Amino acid sequence: MFDLDRWREIFQSINKNRLRSVMSGFTVAFAILLFTLLFGIVSGLSNSFKDAFTDDAMNTMRLRVWKTSKPYKGLQTGRRIQLKNEDLSFIKKTYEDEIQHFTARIYKNVNISYKNKQDNYSLRAVHPDHQFLEKTIIDEGRYINELDLKNKSKVLVIGRLVKEDVFGNKPALGKRVNVSGISYKVIGIFSDDGGDNEERIVYMPVTTAQMIYGNNDYLDQIIVGYDPKLSLDEAIAFGNKIERDMRKKLDIHPDDQSALSIRNMAEANKGVGLFMLALYFIVIFVGSGTLIAGIIGISNIMIFVIKERTKEFGIRKALGAQPSSIIGMVVQESVLITTIAGYAGLSLGTYILSTIGDGLEDYFIKDPNVSTGIVVGATIVLIVSGLIAGYVPAKRAARIKPIVALRAD
C-alpha cells in the first residue's frame, strides 16, 4: 500500500521540523554506528584467530610421545616411548577411511654449508603428504616424492630464507650442499604462510634421515589429516579413538598424559569458536542496549513533537482526519526517521571499517566487516524499532480531542 499523499504529508512535516528530525535520528544513527563498529571489530578479531590457525591445514592432529609417568602392565615409570614405522602403518591401515593424508616427522638440527657459507638449520624428515598438512608452497622445483622415499635419495627442499642465506641471489635449484658432511642435491625451494621461522627449515625424505641418523626405523611425530567432511565433534571423537588405540598398542596407561598426547586442531577450533561466540553475544548485548536507548530517545522526542503539534492534529481531526490516519502518519514518520538514520549509521560504520581495512592488524583486528546477513537483520530491526518508537506517541496523538487542541492558543 503505497500512499503518495501520505509520504508527501510526512516529508512536508519532517522538512518543516528539520532540527528535531535530525536530533531524533541522531541517537539511532549513533546506536547503529556503534553496533556496526563493535561487530566489525569482533569479526576482525575472529579473522585474526582464523588466520593464526591457517598456517597448517585445519583438519590435522599430531601424535607425540615422551616418557611414561605411570607404571602399566608391569612396565615401569620413566620408560621412553618411541614411535616407529610400524606405528604409522598401523594408523594408516586401521583408519584408511577417515584419513586423507599422513606423514611422520623426524627433527634434527643440522649444519648446512655451501662453498664458504655455512649455518645451522632445523631439519624435518618427512613423507610427501607433509606438503599438504603443512600447506607448504613450492616456489621452485618440486617437493619430496615417493621415489625419493623408496631410493632414500639425498635430496633437500629448502626454505626461502635458507636459500637467501646460503645462495643469495644466485640460483639454488640443482646445486649440491653439504649437510653434516654428506652431499645433498637441492630439488625445491618453498615458502610458508606460517612466518619466517617456517621458512628457515629444510625438508628431506624420512627414509634418508632414518638411514643417515642411526640407521633405525624411529619417528618423532606422526601427523594425520582427516577427512574435512567430519564435523568438529566427530573429529574430536576420532582423535580420542586414535589416542586410545595408540595407548593400547604402545602399552601406555590410559591416563598417562605425559607419555603420549594428540594435539587435535578440532579441539582448538572448537575453543576459538566458543570464545568468538561469547564475544558476539557481548556485542549483541551492548549493541541492542544502545539501540534500545536510541529507540527510547526517538520515542521521547516524538512525544515532545506531538505536544508541539497538538493544535495541528486538532485541526486535522476537525477537518475529518480519523484516528487511524493520525496514528499512521506519526508511526510512518518515526519509521522513516529511524530507517534513514539507521542506514546513515550503518553506512558510516561500514565506511569506517573498510577504511580501517588491515590498518589494525597489529592489534589482532584483521579485515573487519559486517556481513550481508547483518545488514538485512539491521534493516528489519530498524523498521521494527521505528514502529515501537512511534506507536506510543502516535496513540497519544490520536487521543487528542479537537476541542482541547483548538482551545490551546
Add this chain to the structure above:
Amino acid sequence: MIQIKNLHKSYPIGKDSLHVLKGIDLHIKEGEFVSIMGSSGSGKSTLLNIVGLLDGHDEGDYYLNGQLIENLDEKKAAILRNKFLGFVFQSFNLISYKTALENVALPLYYKGMNRKERLKIAMEYLDKVELKDWANHLPSELSGGQKQRVAIARALVTNPKVVLADEPTGALDSTTSDSVMDLLKGINNEGMTVFVITHEEEIAEQTDRIVRLKDGVIISDEVTLKKAKAV
C-alpha cells in the same frame, strides 16, 4: 438541518460537575443564517462543539441532516464532520507549514480525493474568496483577513451542509470583519446554512436570526430587523 431537543451538557470539575447547557431546544432549517449570542460562560461554545461533533452531549436528541447523533466513536465523528460540516475558527487554525492552497485542499485529502483533483477544487474555492493569487503563500505571509478567507474556503471546499463559525471576526479589525461577514452572507445567499457564534452585537445583527443564550438556556430567539425588512 439542525434539530436539537432538550439538550443537556455538564463538565466534571473535580468532584462536582458544572451544568453548562440546561435543556436547549433549537431548530435551524436549511439555508438559514443564524447567530448565537451570549457572553462568555453562557454555554455558546459548548453548544457549537456539540453541534460540530467535537464533543458529545449528556441528554437530549441531536439530529444533523435528519440523522440522530448518538454513540459516536471518533472515527464516525470524523467521517460526519468531513462530510457535513465546515469550520471557521476565531484563530483561523491554518496549518502553518502548508500553503494557502494546501490548507484549503486538506479536508479533501481526508475525503480520499486524489491530489490533482483536490488541488483543482481548492483553487476554485480560493478564487471564490479572491485569493487565487495567494495560493502558494504560507499563512504567515497573509494578513488576518486573508487567513480567515482561506479558512472559509477550507470550510466550503467539501461542500458541507452547515458552516460553523466560532467568533469568525474575533481577531480582526472592523473593516476586515465586514469583508468576512460579507463573504459569509454571500455563501448564505447561495443557499448554505451558516451558524455563527459571537458576542458582538454588530456581527449578530448582520445575520438573519439571533439566538441569545444565557447561563445555559435560550432567553430569546428572534428574526433580525434586516431579515424582517427583506421580507
